[in-house]
Amino acid sequence: MLHERATITLNDVAQRAGVSPMTVSNVINGKGNVRPATRQRVLTAIAETGYRVNPLARSLAGGHNRIISVFTPQLNRPYAAEVVQGAGEAAERLNYDLVVMMLSPNSTSDFSMMARLSVGALLIQPSRQTQQFSTDLPTHVVSVDGPSAHPLVVDNYGGACLAMNHLLSLGHTEIGFISGLEAEPDVKDVPQGSDLYERNDAHERFRGYRESLALAGLPQNAAYVQHGNFTKESGEQAAQALLRLPVPPTALFVSGDAMALGALHAAQDFGLRVPGELSVVGFDDLPMATASRPGLTTVRQPLLHMGAVAVQMLAALAAGEEPLLPAPFPTQLIVRESTARR
Amino acid sequence: MLHERATITLNDVAQRAGVSPMTVSNVINGKGNVRPATRQRVLTAIAETGYRVNPLARSLAGGHNRIISVFTPQLNRPYAAEVVQGAGEAAERLNYDLVVMMLSPNSTSDFSMMARLSVGALLIQPSRQTQQFSTDLPTHVVSVDGPSAHPLVVDNYGGACLAMNHLLSLGHTEIGFISGLEAEPDVKDVPQGSDLYERNDAHERFRGYRESLALAGLPQNAAYVQHGNFTKESGEQAAQALLRLPVPPTALFVSGDAMALGALHAAQDFGLRVPGELSVVGFDDLPMATASRPGLTTVRQPLLHMGAVAVQMLAALAAGEEPLLPAPFPTQLIVRESTARR
């Protein structure tokens, strides 16, 4: 296994096989019109030289490639990491290569390159800015948790109802809510009817909370609602505020696992036993949900699956099909130890 | 359907500015030899047309780019995610673009492509297979936690000593150890003197454990050593074995946070108070270390920093410099609540 420094080109292979470059190209791309004998000769030449196509040249020349690009905010956010992982597994199955780029808010880089090099782009939680740039991507675009031509969303409302019904069925009537609304100041005052509003995770979960309460015939107590920004610290603070109330809630529905863990710890610091004296439900089912004691009851989002579906759609799109947009992905209640009967 | 945004080429700009394509190229690449007036004309033409270079074409033609590629195993492993994040931040600062690819063991994809497209590659925890492929990368290679031309490693031995000294100074003499050796069966029986052995994280941490004990004049009890594979479950099992011993240890040094959390929970399930009746120290300081109660005392690896340094080295390499390889990165003991005086 010697390592050739000089790059072997299609021409080299052609010469070695005694055919024209075009024929080699045809063999590589599996065009039918090549005599078996010739094809075989080319194939051996390829094997002997260790030739590998240069995707750059191929893309430049207008050929096809099997690359899908992923644009994501920070990768050390478990949410994004999970989606990417799911996408990666699907890509491998479909024989696509996945190329990931991190989009930082103040980055100036020209990401259109990777987009040009790929047959499709997967956008994870695209920001305003990303949405902007996505409109002039020359490829197909699918997004997870954010707008695009093909947006994949989770059923946040349904998930919230799942969590609330669990709490309700456990006999809780005083249920506090910690939202993630603080995180995105720019959407906080979006009119209720707008598309953006409808799609916003935080709002949908809030809506699930409110409507579940209403459906159960329970009054809404504005004091039971606090806003965090998805960090553990904000969850801690929000929970403290809730627990200091004259009549504190007996259960908390927290719309993010990190915040939920913060709330759980705040409760423990208050000397409250969880779930004995306070039940806590999170949202997301990030890995950290199992790292706590008691384990966090939470609403799981099918993150891996969504990543995989995104890639499948992109592959279909690349193949000229027009895949139908899947319905909001259903969530699942994962009952661990942080919830108990009132 | 694609957005048929006609691409503006360098030629278009040239025509508009009334100069040759070459001059436009020179302006873009900041070659000095262009008359200010001409440069200005070109610049306006660029602005007016909204032209952007096509990095593919540039790379193909042998021009320079500012891309660094990262090859990593699963991205949903916090370790890798942290390094990538650090690399991303540094890249942004240095005006490089980062492109990440996941290397799965059974992937057939041609990753040399991205390598060709980039000035350098960062390998995270390269596997045997990856090491192989890295040798014929046409670019500079820096690795984190694995071999390459420029390997970046953390001072695992020192970190283990940090943890052990902490436990020792707390008065513990019965200290159990859970290694990660089970994870990599192929290195388990590498001869002690070999390079590979010296570099292996798991072994280095083990060595720190043994030597710290020896230095403290404490006997080594083979029964106090268990092997896990870095998962929470394996940590749980290993801890159970340890705690069932006739004379169970009063403290555990676990060479991975996930395993440490597993051990911590196992102890709690045994009815042991942590840190009251059992102290636990982990290794890595992954985000989950703060998600548990009590918070996990652990040894922090400067993952973000290592990612950043890797990118800096790659940038230097690309600039033709020969950066000196940094010494093993120092670790830091993060004392939380899982350790206490015996």
Added chain:
DNA sequence: TTGAAAGCGGTACCAT
């Protein structure tokens, strides 16, 4: 200081 020519490594199109 500027530009013409010749690729980089492929592919599409159209002959043969």
Added chain:
DNA sequence: ATGGTACCGCTTTCAA
């Protein structure tokens, strides 16, 4: 079934 030609968008080399 095969191969010639043009060209993708840019950069290098070398003349002018």
